[in-house]
Amino acid sequence: MIRVDNVSKDFVLHAQGGAVIPVLRGAQLLVAAGECVALTGASGSGKSTLLRLIQGNYAPGAGMIEVAGLDLATASPRQVSALRRDRMGYVSQFLRVVPRVPALDVVAEPLLTLGTDEAEARDKAADLLGRLNLPERLWSLSPTTFSGGEQQRVNIARGFVHPYPVLLLDEPTASLDPVNRAVVIAMMQEAKARGAALVGIFHDAEARSAIADREVDVSVFAPEAA
Numbered sequence: 001m002i003r004v005d006n007v008s009k010d011f012v013l014h015a016q017g018g019a020v021i022p023v024l025r026g027a028q029l030l031v032a033a034g035e036c037v038a039l040t041g042a043s044g045s046g047k048s049t050l051l052r053l054i055q056g057n058y059a060p061g062a063g064m065i066e067v068a069g070l071d072l073a074t075a076s077p078r079q080v081s082a083l084r085r086d087r088m089g090y091v092s093q094f095l096r097v098v099p100r101v102p103a104l105d106v107v108a109e110p111l112l113t114l115g116t117d118e119a120e121a122r123d124k125a126a127d128l129l130g131r132l133n134l135p136e137r138l139w140s141l142s143p144t145t146f147s148g149g150e151q152q153r154v155n156i157a158r159g160f161v162h163p164y165p166v167l168l169l170d171e172p173t174a175s176l177d178p179v180n181r182a183v184v185i186a187m188m189q190e191a192k193a194r195g196a197a198l199v200g201i202f203h204d205a206e207a208r209s210a211i212a213d214r215e216v217d218v219s220v221f222a223p224e225a226a
């Protein structure tokens with residue numbers, strides 16, 4: 001479902017005299033349907049960079065990346081947008097909050113974009129927010145003023161509202177209390193059970209051991225190790 005083959009990535013800091021930061025060399029990753037792989041490695045080893053490459057946010061310097069049948073190197077921007085809309089969900093620990101949009105609509109939006117009927121999309125959004133214990137009085141408010149953990153739960157609900165075959169998770173349980181962390185772990189397990197491929201960064205060791213089938217240490221792809 002996700003295939004990263006021999007990928008290299010350097011960053012070039014144009015504003016700082018063109019300094020080159022080599023991050024990954026020969027990176028390899030395979031994630032099958034129904035599997036969860038945790039990216040590990042020291043801070044700065046390139047975990048987020050690898051996740052963003054899979055998301056199509058960065059272009060690799062070399063190598064190939066295939067996600068849900070799409071070769072990102074040759075895909076058009078339109079195909080990458082379609083991939084993100086129908087097949088690849090992304091949950092980060094920070095919500096990009098759009099002012100004035102109520103939490104319920106933030107969660108329902110991916111379904112509306114896919115053409116789901118409005119009442120059904122809102123019902124699904126409400127189910128997830130309820131399951132994640134977000135108080136109902138908050139559903140009609142913009143998440144701008146929500147706490148970190150409340151915003152994170154809105155983000156998680158948005159990422160799980162559609163059964164994406166691929167899920168990218170960047171610290172999905174970072175600011176959650178134990179009860180909600182257990183809910184999110186259960187949701188990730190259900191996604192695996194329905195055949196989704198999950199790849200994520202989980203600093204929380206308990207969540208990582210509960211959900212990951214394998215760990216891939218990204219520091220083995222460090223340029224100095226190559």
Ligand SMILES: Nc1ncnc2c1ncn2[C@@H]1O[C@H](COP(=O)(O)OP(=O)(O)OP(=O)(O)O)[C@@H](O)[C@H]1O
Binds near residue numbers: 023041044045046047
């Ligand atoms: N947009 C960018 N421009 C320039 N350098 C970057 C950029 N993003 C990441 N880097 C550099 O790439 C290296 C890897 O960063 P990355 O964020 O992928 O590491 P990480 O393993 O996710 O770290 P952490 O666990 O601390 O979040 C770092 O040296 C970082 O400075």
